[in-house]
Amino acid sequence: MNRDYGIDIWGDNNFFIKNSSVNINYKSKPSLLEITQNIRREGYKGPILLRFPHLIKKQIATLYHQFNRAIKEFEYQGEFNAVFPLKVNQFPNFVNSLIEVSKEYNYGLEAGSKAELLITMTHTPIGSPITVNGFKDREMISLCFIASNMGHDIIITIEGLGELETIIEVDREFNQDNIEAIRPKIGVRIRLHSTGIGTWAKSGGYSSKFGLTSTELLEAYDLIKKHNLLNRLYMIHFHIGSQMSEIAPLKKALREAGNIYADLKNRGANELNAINIGGGLAVEYSQHTNNKEMNYELSEFANDVVFLIKEIAKNKNIKEPDIFTESGRFIASSHSVLIAPVLELFSQDYHQKSLRLKEKNPPLISELYDLWRELNRSNAREYLHDAIDHIESLLTLFDLGYIDLEDRSNSEILVHLIIKKAITLLQNEGIEELNKLQNKIQERYLVNFSAFQSLPDFWGLQQHFPMMPIHKLDSEPTNPATIWDITCDSDGEIPFNNNLPLYLHDIDVTKEEYFIAFFLTGAYQEVLGMRHNLFTHPTEVVVEFDKKGKYQLKNLIESQTIMDVLEDIDYDKSSLDKKLKQQIKSSKLINETQKSDLLGKLYLYLSENSYLKTIQANDLKMDN
Numbered sequence: 001m002n003r004d005y006g007i008d009i010w011g012d013n014n015f016f017i018k019n020s021s022v023n024i025n026y027k028s029k030p031s032l033l034e035i036t037q038n039i040r041r042e043g044y045k046g047p048i049l050l051r052f053p054h055l056i057k058k059q060i061a062t063l064y065h066q067f068n069r070a071i072k073e074f075e076y077q078g079e080f081n082a083v084f085p086l087k088v089n090q091f092p093n094f095v096n097s098l099i100e101v102s103k104e105y106n107y108g109l110e111a112g113s114k115a116e117l118l119i120t121m122t123h124t125p126i127g128s129p130i131t132v133n134g135f136k137d138r139e140m141i142s143l144c145f146i147a148s149n150m151g152h153d154i155i156i157t158i159e160g161l162g163e164l165e166t167i168i169e170v171d172r173e174f175n176q177d178n179i180e181a182i183r184p185k186i187g188v189r190i191r192l193h194s195t196g197i198g199t200w201a202k203s204g205g206y207s208s209k210f211g212l213t214s215t216e217l218l219e220a221y222d223l224i225k226k227h228n229l230l231n232r233l234y235m236i237h238f239h240i241g242s243q244m245s246e247i248a249p250l251k252k253a254l255r256e257a258g259n260i261y262a263d264l265k266n267r268g269a270n271e272l273n274a275i276n277i278g279g280g281l282a283v284e285y286s287q288h289t290n291n292k293e294m295n296y297e298l299s300e301f302a303n304d305v306v307f308l309i310k311e312i313a314k315n316k317n318i319k320e321p322d323i324f325t326e327s328g329r330f331i332a333s334s335h336s337v338l339i340a341p342v343l344e345l346f347s348q349d350y351h352q353k354s355l356r357l358k359e360k361n362p363p364l365i366s367e368l369y370d371l372w373r374e375l376n377r378s379n380a381r382e383y384l385h386d387a388i389d390h391i392e393s394l395l396t397l398f399d400l401g402y403i404d405l406e407d408r409s410n411s412e413i414l415v416h417l418i419i420k421k422a423i424t425l426l427q428n429e430g431i432e433e434l435n436k437l438q439n440k441i442q443e444r445y446l447v448n449f450s451a452f453q454s455l456p457d458f459w460g461l462q463q464h465f466p467m468m469p470i471h472k473l474d475s476e477p478t479n480p481a482t483i484w485d486i487t488c489d490s491d492g493e494i495p496f497n498n499n500l501p502l503y504l505h506d507i508d509v510t511k512e513e514y515f516i517a518f519f520l521t522g523a524y525q526e527v528l529g530m531r532h533n534l535f536t537h538p539t540e541v542v543v544e545f546d547k548k549g550k551y552q553l554k555n556l557i558e559s560q561t562i563m564d565v566l567e568d569i570d571y572d573k574s575s576l577d578k579k580l581k582q583q584i585k586s587s588k589l590i591n592e593t594q595k596s597d598l599l600g601k602l603y604l605y606l607s608e609n610s611y612l613k614t615i616q617a618n619d620l621k622m623d624n
């Protein structure tokens with residue numbers, strides 16, 4: 001990876017590099033920098049999360065297209081259906097866009113809790129499917145009955161026998177009050193003996209939290225039949241885990257689920273008509289060809305699902321069922337990009353401008369200086385070895401008192417400059433020794449964001465997210481880079497990794513702005529985000545394109561103010577306010593004019609969000 005930051009691997013043609021900047025590959029193709037500058041000009045500093053509804057639409061369209069293509073190709077008789085699992089992203093700016101762009105499909109929502117169920121009841125168009133998974137109590141099941149009476153096409157997935165008993169009770173209650181009650185459809189989640197793979201494998205398999213074993217399934221069938229609910233038994237459901245890197249485990253699970261489906265069907269479950277394959281479709285987050293996360297394409301995935309179910313139906317002589325998916329990561333991840341300004345570079349002291357060369361320098365330092373000036377591609381390795389030799393000697397001389405602090409500083413800077421120059425010249429030669437040196441001269445970029453808030457899966461699961469600068473791409477990035485966030489936690493660091501190196505530009509933040517973008521952050525990250533150090537959700541904006549192709553910034557939600565953050569964790573805002581006021585009023589150190597001045601300043605700061613504004617370059621202008 002160098003200048004293109006692997007954009008062809010993870011970018012899916014959504015973004016492209018033009019001259020020096022990253023542009024959106026849609027309509028008028030604006031650059032991310034232009035949009036960022038426009039928002040910042042309005043006074044919103046700190047990290048900014050951009051949402052792109054056209055990318056949600058693209059994913060939904062692709063999913064439907066691939067499955068419908070496979071259905072046509074294999075002359076499959078069932079239909080394809082899909083729902084979005086809300087746990088992947090429940091934020092209103094996302095959900096509202098999702099509903100808006102999916103109008104032409106019969107796309108529905110999936111809920112795993114009461115709060116999510118409420119979102120599905122208020123946002124799913126009547127007629128589109130709603131699936132309800134996860135642990136449910138009586139109230140949650142009652143809500144499902146209310147939804148079905150509103151006209152929603154709702155399917156309750158039974159995760160255990162207890163839930164089925166509750167459904168039977170709630171059904172009785174609703175039928176007592178209202179003879180005409182419309183019952184929800186019923187699905188059963190099966191506990192697979194085949195397990196998923198990867199970090200999330202716990203979702204499938206015998207030790208899974210969810211699903212019925214074959215013994216429980218038979219019991220459930222009898223109960224359903226006994227209580228005259230057989231005409232509502234509609235779906236078999238499984239979910240083998242997220243970010244499936246390969247397709248084999250899904251095929252295994254499908255064979256298992258398909259045969260269970262066929263068995264129940266042949267037993268007399270006449271209305272049973274759907275297999276729900278859950279989520280798990282992976283996203284390619286990799287920026288390097290040597291660590292790809294996904295070894296299949298969506299087309300292959302769709303072919304395998306359709307073909308396998310068709311085969312089982314044929315062998316068991318049953319009608320081909322409708323196919324449901326609940327892919328979430330695949331739908332949501334590409335839609336958002338987090339853009340954060342770099343606040344500081346930490347080893348800028350190793351810059352040429354910091355050299356304090358004397359009239360007369362110790363001979364080894366003069367030699368170092370010459371090595372640096374004369375270093376070129378053909379002598380780079382030799383000069384590099386000489387330089388490392390010299391620095392050892394110079395440090396010994398310092399310890400023995402022969403050279404002073406200025407000499408020592410000069411030698412450190414010169415060796416840094418030499419290593420940097422050599423690395424730039426030899427970058428593509430794959431020299432092991434150079435790789436090791438990169439660790440020594442890596443630059444720490446302090447970036448105005450919180451990894452805990454915005455990339456929690458990096459912290460919790462070492463999930464890599466593609467990252468790159470959004471401008472300056474016409475020049476070579478030369479600094480091996482570590483990224484530091486602004487939390488006071490040493491885990492808030494994305495360290496330089498020799499195997500998956502990230503290089504950033506050598507910039508002077510006192511003179512120019514520099515923005516890093518994190519891509520594919522749209523799935524799971526937002527609601528998992530932690531308020532570590534009380535940094536909250538970044539300022540967010542929806543970027544839509546009008547008929548003429550121009551972009552519009554909509555539904556801006558600013559990051560919470562400092563006071564609101566505190567209120568959120570249950571501090572009493574007015575008592576904090578009173579205390580602050582009181583302490584200024586009773587201060588003996590200042591006069592009345594100074595007091596009212598301080599109060600004014602204080603309230604200005606309290607009205608701002610908790611991210612840093614800028615450290616040095618307060619009045620930077622880059623409006624060109």
Ligand SMILES: *Cc1c(COP(=O)(O)O)cnc(C)c1O
Pocket residue numbers: 085087088133239241242243278279280281326327328329330
């Ligand atoms: C989490 C979950 C999904 C979504 O999985 P992705 O990997 O995001 O596609 C789908 N179905 C169920 C039951 C889930 O728990």
